[in-house]
Amino acid sequence: MRKLGRMVMASVVALALWFHLSIWGVECPVHDTDMYFTGRSKVKNGHMFYLYRCPLGDSYWVRQD
Numbered sequence: 001m002r003k004l005g006r007m008v009m010a011s012v013v014a015l016a017l018w019f020h021l022s023i024w025g026v027e028c029p030v031h032d033t034d035m036y037f038t039g040r041s042k043v044k045n046g047h048m049f050y051l052y053r054c055p056l057g058d059s060y061w062v063r064q065d
């Protein structure tokens, strides 16, 4: 049960992060449209980057710290 609890916690954190980033609002620099968060993230040079996708097909890694 302890393992399940941790999984639930992880999904709650992921959901909160997703919600936070979706209300943050990132616009595509090329098309001026709202981009959506894909759920992918990476750490580069000690900074967090999140992958956003434009409805018109392009995607960008956006630094969040």
Ligand SMILES: [Zn+2]
Pocket (backbone or CB within 6 Å): 028, 029, 030, 031, 032, 054, 055, 056, 057, 058
């Ligand atoms: Zn675009």
